Structures are given as structure tokens and as C-alpha cells.
Amino acid sequence: MYAETAEGMLDFIKHSPTAFHAVENMKHILRENQFRELSEKDRWQIEAGGKYFVSRNGSSIIAFAVGEDIEDYYFKIAASHSDSPAFKVKENAEIQVKGNYTLLNTEGYGGMVCASWLDRPLSIAGRVVVKRENFYDSRLVCVDRDLVLIPGLAIHMNREVNEGYRYNKQVDMLPLLGNGMHEKGALKRLIAEELHIDEKMIYGMDLYLYNRTEPSVWGAGQEYFSAPRLDDLECAYASLQGFLKGQDRSAVNVFTCFDNEEVGSGTKQGAGSTFLSDTLCRVNRCLGRDVEDFCRAAAAGFMVSCDNAHAVHPNHPEKTDINNCVYMNEGVVVKSHAGQKYTSDAVSIAVWKGICEKAGVPLQYFANRSDMAGGSTLGNIAMGQVSMDCVDVGLPQLAMHSAYETAGVKDYGYMLRAIESFYNTKIENRVNFYI
Numbered sequence: 030m031y032a033e034t035a036e037g038m039l040d041f042i043k044h045s046p047t048a049f050h051a052v053e054n055m056k057h058i059l060r061e062n063q064f065r066e067l068s069e070k071d072r073w074q075i076e077a078g079g080k081y082f083v084s085r086n087g088s089s090i091i092a093f094a095v096g097e098d099i100e101d102y103y104f105k106i107a108a109s110h111s112d113s114p115a116f117k118v119k120e121n122a123e124i125q126v127k128g129n130y131t132l133l134n135t136e137g138y139g140g141m142v143c144a145s146w147l148d149r150p151l152s153i154a155g156r157v158v159v160k161r162e163n164f165y166d167s168r169l170v171c172v173d174r175d176l177v178l179i180p181g182l183a184i185h186m187n188r189e190v191n192e193g194y195r196y197n198k199q200v201d202m203l204p205l206l207g208n209g210m211h212e213k214g215a216l217k218r219l220i221a222e223e224l225h226i227d228e229k230m231i232y233g234m235d236l237y238l239y240n241r242t243e244p245s246v247w248g249a250g251q252e253y254f255s256a257p258r259l260d261d262l263e264c265a266y267a268s269l270q271g272f273l274k275g276q277d278r279s280a281v282n283v284f285t286c287f288d289n290e291e292v293g294s295g296t297k298q299g300a301g302s303t304f305l306s307d308t309l310c311r312v313n314r315c316l317g318r319d320v321e322d323f324c325r326a327a328a329a330g331f332m333v334s335c336d337n338a339h340a341v342h343p344n345h346p347e348k349t350d351i352n353n354c355v356y357m358n359e360g361v362v363v364k365s366h367a368g369q370k371y372t373s374d375a376v377s378i379a380v381w382k383g384i385c386e387k388a389g390v391p392l393q394y395f396a397n398r399s400d401m402a403g404g405s406t407l408g409n410i411a412m413g414q415v416s417m418d419c420v421d422v423g424l425p426q427l428a429m430h431s432a433y434e435t436a437g438v439k440d441y442g443y444m445l446r447a448i449e450s451f452y453n454t455k456i457e458n459r460v461n462f463y464i
Contacts, residue, residue, distance in 0.1 A: 034442045035254060038266045039244040042256050046154035046171055046239035048088040048111035048288045051262060053169060055090050055269060055286065056082065062273050064092055069307070075315035083308060087156060087167060088112070088288035089298035091308045092269075098278040099316065104309060104330035104417065105456070106283040107272060107448055108300065109265035110290035110407055113258040114139030114430050116146070116202065118153065118236040122216045124203065131211035132203040133177060135238065139291030143196040145431040150175040150241040151204060157220060158233035165232065170223050175241055177204035204238060240432045252358055252438055259426055259434040261290070264335035267424075267444040275452020281312060281326070282452050290336070290407045300407035306414040330417035331380060331456050333448070334372060334408025337436070338362040338395050340425035353396035355425040357437030360391030361447050364406075364421040372408040377420035380456060388450035390443045393425070422447075 045051035056066065064080040067073055075081065077099055082092035088111055096102060116135040124132040137143075154171040179202055184190055196202060206215065214228070220236070221228035244256035265286050272284035289299040298304060313323040340357045341349050349355075355362045363378055364371040373381075385392055397403035408421045424444055426436040 034445070035246070035438050037270075038263060038441055039246075039254060039256055041266045042258055042262045043244055045258070045262060046152075047115075047156075047237050048113075049156045049169055049235070050154060050171065051111045051265065052084055052088055052090045052286065052288075055092075055265075056084065058269065058273075059092050064094075073311055073315050075312055077316070085302075085304050086288065086296075086298040089286060089304055091283065091285040091305065092272065093284070093308070093312060094272075094276070094282045095312070095316070096276075096278040096280050096282075099281070101279065102316075103280050103326045103456075104283055104415075105277065105280050105452060106285060106305075106330065106332040106417075107268040107335055107451065108285045108287065108305075108332060108407055108411055109268050109335045110261045110288065110300070111265060111286045112139070112288050112291050113260060113262070114141035114291055116141075116198075116204070116238040118155075118216065118234070118238070120234075121213070123206070123211060123213050125209055125212070128209040130209055131206045131215065133206050133216065135198075135203060137198045137202070138237065140430055142428070142431045143198070143202055145428070145433060146202065146238075146240075147179050147181040149178070149432065151178055151238045152176040152241055153216075153220075153236050154239050155234065155236035157224060157231055157236075159224070159226060159230050160232045161230065168224060170220055170236075171239075172219070172223055177206050177238065179204045242433055246438065253435055254438055255433055255435045257433055259436050260337045260429050261335070263424055263426075263436060263441060264337055264444065267441055268333075268335050268448050271445050271448025272452055274449040277452060277455060279455060281309075283309070287407055287411070294407055294410045300411040301413065303414060305411055309415060327415055327417050329457070330415075331377070332372075332408065332411065332417055332419040333381070333451055334406055334411070334419055334421045335444070335448075336406040336408075336421070336423050337426045337429065338364055338423035339429060340427055340437075342427060348398070348401070350396050350398050353394050355393040355395050357425050357427070357435075358439040359425070359437075360393050360440065361385065361443050362393050362395050362423045362425055364395045364423060366396065366403065369409055370403060370405040371421035372412060372419040373421050377418045380418065381420045381422065381451075384450050384454050384456075385447050387454065388446045390447045390450070395423075395425075
């Protein structure tokens with residue numbers, strides 16, 4: 030039953046090898062649900078009861094559903110991210126090795142577990158800009174076959190590999206494309222063949238390696254699943270599905286998925302950009318409201334920042350906090366941090382707890398060990414642009430930032446119900462609030 034609930038999410042991940050593909054797949058889902066696409070370059074016409082979405086850079090997206098009774102409206106937002114750690118292909122890609130091998134010149138994007146990328150089938154996907162006369166067209170590409178592999182070094186040549194090896198991304202992590210006959214421009218020619226165009230028409234490429242290993246449901250009771258890019262496409266897909274099921278006549282329900290969280294969010298399409306504030310301000314203006322109305326709608330608003338959390342590792346329970354630790358299949362995680370790497374506080378936690386109680390969703394609570402640095406996420410960064418109460422939540426997983434990550438099948442269903450309940454719940458009058 031639970032595995033069947035997660036099938037759609039795993040299929041989405043399988044067909045979303047890059048942030049560009051993830052957002053394009055989200056667009057398709059939104060169109061199927063009668064959402065109308067807007068362009069940031071055009072004038073907008075927004076109406077009460079309308080459903081819309083807008084994207085930036087092809088890798089970030091914001092969808093919003095305007096309530097029908099919005100005389101005194103507010104914003105409800107769920108935010109996640111579309112990117113995952115990977116290897117990006119450099120512009121001059123081919124490296125010749127003694128005339129017998131052709132490697133691809135790559136660099137790390139985000140903080141990946143390097144060893145998890147070795148000796149497994151990989152391929153290439155991303156975005157290509159094609160020039161047709163004076164028109165530049167952005168097109169997605171995904172080479173749907175085993176194309177490259179990053180070969181590990183035999184233990185006979187690296188006796189310390191099991192004693193703690195420091196991987197050099199410029200030396201150890203370059204993928205093998207083929208034999209030495211593949212000279213400069215070979216990758217571009219291959220991509221041109223995939224797109225059925227002349228290689229001279231390619232004017233720009235954002236290409237990444239992606240893991241070809243199929244998602245898998247496993248365990249004695251089929252209680253776990255593994256897949257590439259669970260962080261954060263699991264939360265992104267659950268948030269989108271919950272958004273589509275939710276409705277609040279007195280709110281503007283907003284779903285947003287930002288790019289570049291894994292490298293700090295400081296891009297034009299990241300959580301630290303103006304994308305969210307620009308969109309919300311334009312919605313407010315199109316509804317005939319002024320700056321005062323926008324400030325009131327934001328102050329009354331609420332954001333759920335959805336990004337996965339670290340489950341207790343079965344072999345290393347000492348790596349997590351003594352009692353603020355979480356387990357797979359035990360519920361949605363609420364994340365807190367004294368230094369505000371996570372935005373959760375007493376008010377936002379209380380609101381989220383009430384929402385999840387209504388939905389019958391169990392909660393767990395996570396904090397880092399006090400003597401270990403943890404990661405950060407997009408909630409506090411986004412709040413620097415549009416400020417409102419915000420809670421940081423996620424789903425527990427193992428092997429975060431590995432090329433193949435693991436999570437619990439029950440938890441996806443819990444998050445789906447929690448987000449749906451969030452979008453269906455009217456939240457008013459904080460700090461003395463009711464839901």
C-alpha cells in the first residue's frame with residue numbers, strides 16, 4: 030500500500046535527471062491541473078479563483094492558486110528545491126589520455142559523496158541553447174542510455190582506499206567517455222545527434238552527469254526505497270501533490286521550488302533571489318491591492334520549508350543527537366537550530382503541529398549534535414526576501430548527497446497528507462492564533 034503511494038514520486042524522480050527536467054515535469058503536471066503559465070516578461074492578469082505558474086531560468090518554479098474570497102487574504106507557501114549534488118561538464122570537455130582514452134572534464138556541483146559516483150552507469154542531461162537564425166531556443170536533452178562511467182582505482186594501486194581516501198575531483202572523478210578517437214567537440218556532436226540538429230547550432234550547454242540506477246523499493250517488508258536525488262525531489266513532489274489537493278478560499282496558496290540550494294541559493298533563481306518577492310508583489314498588484322495590503326498579507330502568511338533530514342544511521346547512531354533524532358517511517362521531521370540555520374520557532378512549530386494533528390500525521394523532532402556542524406536549507410534564506418512565520422520540515426533519509434539515497438515509504442505519504450492539510454487549513458491571528 031505505502032509503496033504504491035510512492036510510485037508516482039519515484040517515477041517523477043526517474044524522469045527528472047536535472048533541475049531543468051524536474052521543473053519541466055512540474056509544468057506538465059500543473060497544466061494537466063488547469064494551471065495557466067505566465068511569463069515574467071509579460072503583463073499579468075490575475076483573478077480571484079485563478080490558478081497560475083511562472084518559472085525562472087527553467088530551473089525554478091512558483092505556482093499559485095488564488096482563493097475566491099480574498100477581501101482580507103494572506104499567503105501560504107511550501108518551498109523546496111529542484112537541484113541535487115552532481116558533476117557539471119565544463120565547456121571544453123574532452124581530455125585525451127595517451128591517445129587511448131577520452132575523459133570528460135567536469136567539476137563538482139554541491140557537496141556530493143564522491144565515492145558513491147564511482148563504478149556505476151552514468152549519462153548526461155541538461156539544457157542546450159540552440160540558435161536558429163537570430164532566435165535562441167532553450168531545449169532539454171537527456172541521453173537515455175549508459176554513456177559514461179567514473180572508474181575507481183583498484184585496491185592494488187590504492188592500498189589506502191579503505192583507510193580514508195581524499196578524492197581529488199580533477200583527478201579521481203573524471204568520467205570515461207570512450208577511446209582516444211573521440212577528439213575535441215565529440216560531446217557536442219553527440220548532443221547534436223540527440224537533438225537531431227547541426228552541432229554548429231549549439232551556442233550554450235548546461236550539462237550534468239546523472240545516475241542511471243533505477244529507483245528501488247526494498248527491505249524485508251518493502252519499507253524502504255532508494256533513488257537518486259531524493260534530496261530534495263521527494264519533498265518537492267510531495268509538496269506539489271499536496272498543493273494540488275489543497276484549497277483555501279481566503280488565501281493565495283503558493284508552491285515554490287527553487288534551484289541552487291546546494292550551492293547557497295545566491296543566484297537569480299535561488300531562494301535568496303527576488304523570484305518569490307517579485308511574484309508575490311505582482312500577484313498583490315494584479316489583485317488591485319497596494320503596498321499596505323501586501324505587507325499585511327505577508328505578515329499573516331506562513332511558509333513551510335521542505336527539505337529532507339538525516340535519519341539515524343544504523344551503523345553510526347552516535348552521529349546524531351541523543352534524543353532529538355529521527356527514524357525512517359516514523360513521520361515528518363521538524364528541524365530546529367539555535368543559530369537559525371532552520372527557521373522553526375515555538376510559534377511556527379505549534380502551528381505545524383496543529384495542522385499535522387488534524388491530518389493524523391506523526392511528527393519527529395531533529396536538532397544537530399551540539400558539537401557537530403550541520404547543513405542549512407532554503408527557509409531562512411527565502412525569509413530574507415519575504416518575511417513571515419516559517420517552519421523547517423523534511424523527511425528522514427540515509428546517505429544524503431550520495432548518488433543513491435534511501436528513505437522510508439510511509440514518510441512520503443505522511444508528508445503528502447501534511448502539506449494537503451496545510452493548504453486546506455485557515456491560519457489566522459498569530460501569536461494568539463487559531464486554525
